[in-house]
Each structure stands twice: as structure tokens, then as C-alpha cells.
Amino acid sequence: xxxxxxxxxxxxxxxxxxxxxxxxxxxxxxxxxxxxxxxxxxxxxxxxxxxxxxxxxxxxxxxxxxxxxxxxxxxxxxxxxxxxxxxxxxxxxxxxxxxxxxxxxxxxxxxxxxxxxxxxxxxxxxxxxxxxxxxxxxxxxxxxxxxxxxxxxxxxxxxxxxxxxxxxxxxxxxxxxxxxxxxxxxxxxxxxxxxxxxxxxxxxxxxxxxxxxxxxxxxxxxxxxxxxxxxxxxxxxxxxxxxxxxxxxxxxxx
Amino acid sequence: xxxxxxxxxxxxxxxxxxxxxxxxxxxxxxxxxxxxxxxxxxxxxxxxxxxxxxxxxxxxxxxxxxxxxxxxxxxxxxxxxxxxxxxxxxxxxxxxxxxxxxxxxxxxxxxxxxxxxxxxxxxxxxxxxxxxxxxxxxxxxxxxxxxxxxxxxxxxxxxxxxxxxxxxxxxxxxxxxxxxxxxxxxxxxxxxxxxxxxxxxxxxxxxxxxxxxxxxxxxxxxxxxxxxxxxxxxxxxxxxxxxxxxxxxxxxxx
Numbered sequence: 382x383x384x385x386x387x388x389x390x391x392x393x394x395x396x397x398x399x400x401x402x403x404x405x406x407x408x409x410x411x412x413x414x415x416x417x418x419x420x421x422x423x424x425x426x427x428x429x430x431x432x433x434x435x436x437x438x439x440x441x442x443x444x445x446x447x448x449x450x451x452x453x454x455x456x457x458x459x460x461x462x463x464x465x466x467x468x469x470x471x472x473x474x475x476x477x478x479x480x481x482x483x484x485x486x487x488x489x490x491x492x493x494x495x496x497x498x499x500x501x502x503x504x505x506x507x508x509x510x511x512x513x514x515x516x517x518x519x520x521x522x523x524x525x526x527x528x529x530x531x532x533x534x535x536x537x538x539x540x541x542x543x544x545x546x547x548x549x550x551x552x553x554x555x556x557x558x559x560x561x562x563x564x565x566x567x568x569x570x571x572x573x574x575x576x577x578x579x580x581x582x583x584x585x586x587x588x589x590x591x592x593x594x595x596x597x598x599x600x601x602x603x604x605x606x607x608x609x610x611x612x613x614x615x616x617x618x619x620x621x622x623x624x625x626x627x628x629x630x631x632x633x634x635x
Numbered sequence: 636x637x638x639x640x641x642x643x644x645x646x647x648x649x650x651x652x653x654x655x656x657x658x659x660x661x662x663x664x665x666x667x668x669x670x671x672x673x674x675x676x677x678x679x680x681x682x683x684x685x686x687x688x689x690x691x692x693x694x695x696x697x698x699x700x701x702x703x704x705x706x707x708x709x710x711x712x713x714x715x716x717x718x719x720x721x722x723x724x725x726x727x728x729x730x731x732x733x734x735x736x737x738x739x740x741x742x743x744x745x746x747x748x749x750x751x752x753x754x755x756x757x758x759x760x761x762x763x764x765x766x767x768x769x770x771x772x773x774x775x776x777x778x779x780x781x782x783x784x785x786x787x788x789x790x791x792x793x794x795x796x797x798x799x800x801x802x803x804x805x806x807x808x809x810x811x812x813x814x815x816x817x818x819x820x821x822x823x824x825x826x827x828x829x830x831x832x833x834x835x836x837x838x839x840x841x842x843x844x845x846x847x848x849x850x851x852x853x854x855x856x857x858x859x860x861x862x863x864x865x866x867x868x869x870x871x872x873x874x875x876x877x878x879x880x881x882x883x884x885x886x887x888x889x
Contacts, residue, residue, distance in 0.1 A: 450860045451860070473852075473860045492831075494832060494835055494836055494850045495850070496843070496850070499842070499843070501835060506831055507828045507831065531831075539822060542819065542821075542822040542867070543828060544860075545867060546814075546815040546819050547815065547832055548853075549812075549818065549877075550811055550812045551829075551832045552849070552851030552885070553811045553877075554807075554808035554836055555836050555839075555851075556889070557804055557808045558803075559845040559846040559889060560800075561801065562845055563846075564803065565796065565800050567796075568793060570796065572844070574746055575746070577747060577759050578747055578748060578805045579840050580837050580840075580841060581747055583833050583836065583837030584834070585748065585750065585753055587834060589750070590813075590816060591813040591816055592816060594748075594753070595806070596748045596806060598727075598802065603703060609727055610798070610799050610802065613796070614799070620803075623803075623807075623880070624802070626877070626880075630873060631810050
């Protein structure tokens, strides 16, 4: 069970492919709607690039779909084989999306933020797996354990909540970094000044409960400072509203 | 110029005091409204605890106010001496709040999130200083340079924007970690699963512009997933609204 076709060439597909290759799996083909994307990743994986589903090799043991969630049902329609082992990597897509094509299907969800050219240590990434039957589960378990030291079985519903939690803790946090960057830029200040603070905030969360180490004007109920910040944000109504709403929640709920 | 009285015993005062002590400064007294807080820090600094402003020693070279911003004007009223060198550590308080008590005053603003019992490497913390005159500035510069490798002169206005940017990038990000923690808790999932993701998100921001490495459903405009997340958040209107608002901004602005 070590020949894999990778459907997708985005951030997740890239890092999953690299980790699989490093663990000794053979990525025989990489498919992307855009041939150039498929080629870019195929080169890194010593694999073949495809942009036409109908020409995929039938010889893989496993077909891993790692694509934008919306695209998955459409791609499955075009998938040319029956009764292959199919896996997807999406946090919020139920496993059963795969059930019409085969009896052997499952999910391999690595809970991490990936950017194509930023290296990650896959060993530390929590990977949540789920499968249609015990045999498929044990195949997925073996693959997952060879990539990561942190593998759990999770239901589709648990995976959705993991994904929502990740959107808040990662995607939205990153957006707030971007707001910080923008505020500094507007005032000719370097984003470098915020970097140690951002890292320390994340380091604290490695050891402590974030709710218990909240700092800043809101948790101190420092009304005067909050009013002064809101007045400085007067010309940016969106930021002002975010500041007000979130400060209010921090005061009320933490 | 190495005898210091520290007014305050909170998170910033604690870490500033520890860093000053380590750099060879003598913290001769620590004042807090709560004697027990003053004592707790005084022990760590090999100093004396005070809770009565009127009994402060007149022998310090510098008096550093590191207190909740709202409390600063009131404490200055009670400060018993004239013509001492006075410094505060607040991001959003103008330097001139100190001007009635002396001609030698300034600001020492370390841009970091501090929790009393979490160690930090002060050398890496950006410190923004400002002073009423050149002599005071050079004293502050010497102190700051002995504590940190990242010292800048900044105006009170620049400091305010640094503080606002820090509220978004640190305080609000931490609140979103806490939301992630809460969502997982409600679903009997460990916050440990989010920790590698939180760290990696912050690590990315050390190298890249956050606006350029944004990930998640909103930046991919994955409407179906966002709709499914919103329906799962139906019973938590605050979270639902935050999810909707921030996703909208990410789609529109990044």
C-alpha cells in the first residue's frame, strides 16, 4: 500500500506530499486543474503531473483528494475509477462525500496552517483520521503514524469543530496580526516591532490556558485607554467596531 | 544613576524589575497599593515593600511608575517628591502626564505581553523611550540598552499606535485562542490539538507579512464551508457574528 495519487497541488497537498515522500511512499501522479501547479509539485515529489482526470493511472493503492472543499464533489464526479481507496483531507467535509465511489474511504486531516514554501515539522502536527471500515482505518493509521507522532481517530462532527476552533485560533489571529501590520505601516512603523510580541503570545498559549493569561486594556477594564484607542480609530470604522466588540467580549466573558 | 524605586507590582513591573536587577540596578523599594503584592515582588528583587506613598525613600535616582494606566494620575498626586526623575511604562499615556512633578521625565515602554510567572527574554523586547530633555533621554537610553538589544526613540503618538497595533495582534489574537479553547472544550476535545497550529501561525509571522500568508475558508472564499460553520455556531450568536464579520473583512480586504 505505498503508491499514491495526489489530487490537488495547493498548500495542504504540497506538504502532505512532501511528508509522504519522506516517509517512503511513492507519489505516482499529482493532479491539478492547472498543469503548471501540478508540474511544480510533481518536480518536488519526483512524480508525474496530470491535469486531466480521465488519464489518471489506475495503479495507485490510494487516491488522496486535497483540494478546496467546494471543488471536492465536482472532482469526485470526474474521478474515473470505482472501488479504489479514496481519502480526503478537509476539516469540514463529511467522510460520506466519498461513499458513492467505493466502500473503502476515509479522511486524513492534518490540523495545521500550510504555506507552500514554508517548511513544517509534520511529526508534531495533530492528524485526525476516520475511515469507512476497519481495514481502511488501519491503512490510514499506518500512514498517519509514519508521518506524525500525534494521530487521533475523530468523527466527521468532531473534525468540523476542530476546524472551526482552528479558524478562530489561527486564521482570525493571523488576520489580527495583519491589522497590526497595517496600523504600523500607516504610521511609518516597522512590523518587526510586533513580531516578538506575536511569538510570545503564542508561546504562552503552549503552556497556559489563553483565557487565564489574557492581557491588555480590556481584561484590566482600563476604560480610559480603550476610549483613547477608539478615538484614534475614528477614521477607520471597521477597526473601531472590531476593537469595541472584542474588548466588550473580553470584559464580559473572560 | 542606579538606584530605582518601582511604583507598581503587576506584570510589567515584575519583569522590568527582574530585568533591571539582572543588569545591575538596585531596586531599593517596590510600592503597591496591596502590601502583599509589593512584598511578593520585593522578595524576588531583594528590595523593600511599601504600600504608603508618603513613606517612599527620597534616595532613588529614578522613580518608575508601572501601574494600570487609569491609576497613574492619582498616584502622581500622592507622590511626595518634586524634581526627581520620573518614568512611566504605559503605551498609551502621554509623557506629559509627568510634567507637573519635575523637569526630568520620560517613558520606557517595553512592547511585550507579560505574565508574572512566565519568563521572558528581555534582550529581544522592543523598548520605546521618550524623554523631556536630552540628559534624561541619555539616562533612559543607557538603561534601555542594558536591558534590550532593540531600543528606539518614539513619540507619545507613535507609542499609542504601537499600543493599538499590539492590542489587535496580541490581546485580540489571544482572545481568539481562548475562543478556540472554548469550542474544543464544549466538544470534549483537548486544547493541545490547537497548540502546534497557534505556534506555527506566529512563526510564519516572524518571516512573512501576515496579510500574504493568510489561510482558511475566508481567504479561499470557500462559501460552503463558511455556511456550514455558521450553522454549527447558530446557538452561539456572539461567535457567529464574529465569524461572519471577520470572514467578510478577510474576503474584502486581504
